[in-house]
Amino acid sequence: MSFNLRRFMIRRKIFTVLGASFHVYDPDGQVVAFSRQKAFKLKEDIRVYTDETKSTELLTVLARQVIDFSAAYDMVDSAEQRKIGAARRKGWSSILRDSWELLDEQDQPIAQLREDSAFKAFLRRFLSNLIPQHYHLRTLDGHDLATLCVRFNPFVYKLEVDVTGDIDVRLVLGIGVLLAAVERRQG
Amino acid sequence: MSVEAFCECGHLNEVPDTLAGGIVNCAACGRATQVPGLRDHYWTALKLAAAVGWALVTAWAYTAAGLPGALIAAVGGALALFVLSRML
Ligand SMILES: [Zn+2]
Numbered sequence: 382m383s384f385n386l387r388r389f390m391i392r393r394k395i396f397t398v399l400g401a402s403f404h405v406y407d408p409d410g411q412v413v414a415f416s417r418q419k420a421f422k423l424k425e426d427i428r429v430y431t432d433e434t435k436s437t438e439l440l441t442v443l444a445r446q447v448i449d450f451s452a453a454y455d456m457v458d459s460a461e462q463r464k465i466g467a468a469r470r471k472g473w474s475s476i477l478r479d480s481w482e483l484l485d486e487q488d489q490p491i492a493q494l495r496e497d498s499a500f501k502a503f504l505r506r507f508l509s510n511l512i513p514q515h516y517h518l519r520t521l522d523g524h525d526l527a528t529l530c531v532r533f534n535p536f537v538y539k540l541e542v543d544v545t546g547d548i549d550v551r552l553v554l555g556i557g558v559l560l561a562a563v564e565r566r567q568g
Numbered sequence: 569m570s571v572e573a574f575c576e577c578g579h580l581n582e583v584p585d586t587l588a589g590g591i592v593n594c595a596a597c598g599r600a601t602q603v604p605g606l607r608d609h610y611w612t613a614l615k616l617a618a619a620v621g622w623a624l625v626t627a628w629a630y631t632a633a634g635l636p637g638a639l640i641a642a643v644g645g646a647l648a649l650f651v652l653s654r655m656l
Contacts, residue, residue: 419654422655443591445589446588447607447611453586455590462600463598464600
């Protein structure tokens with residue numbers, strides 16, 4: 382079983398004691414995936430399941446290094462037991478404006494994800510999360526592939542994802558879960 | 569530089585060290601295969617050092633505060649080791 386939705390929403394409760402959990406909803410509000418981030422983990426290891434029973438695993442997102450400034454995360458389709466690609470956070474440019482690269486299974490860049498505007502990104506750094514984040518995923522030559530929008534709410538993190546271009550939606554799910562897990566912590 | 573990643577099928581994959589600690593698809597069978605991390609041996613050494621430290625502190629607590637002291641040190645140390653092993 383593979384994830385194949387082109388529109389979905391990732392919801393994360395902000396206040397959890399041990400490790401965060403995420404739910405992924407389809408446009409009708411049905412849960413289509415569930416993930417729990419392991420507590421105390423220095424090396425990020427995120428498993429995404431079809432539901433809260435965690436009986437069927439969809440996707441694994443695994444950090445390559447424990448501490449890594451330009452962190453790279455490999456994504457594996459759990460059913461196929463195959464790496465489908467990776468996401469790499471661009472450390473230096475992300476200081477001012479979140480910036481990621483999506484890599485194919487050969488580790489070659491295929492797309493980039495950036496916060497919408499450098500000015501808003503700058504304001505967000507100082508006004509916490511009062512200004513919601515918008516990300517654009519584009520091919521290397523600038524064609525739109527997907528948008529990812531954070532809806533502001535002090536208690537719940539919601540990331541709405543809309544895939545519009547020709548890209549493996551499992552990679553978009555993976556980077557969405559990473560944004561919810563990693564950017565929240567670093568933000 | 570390259571790193572060697574052994575697949576369950578027996579194939580030895582030589583991959584660039586940028587993939588160290590990550591995953592690569594085996595060139596022979598296509599299966600997702602773990603690539604050893606460049607710093608893995610540091611973490612193993614750290615865990616071993618923590619285990620030795622735990623034993624030493626427990627022994628010291630026994631001589632200084634008897635059985636109750638040793639018990640507290642043993643339980644506290646076991647907890648710390650558990651958290652450390654989860655983190656790394
Ligand atoms: Zn193999």
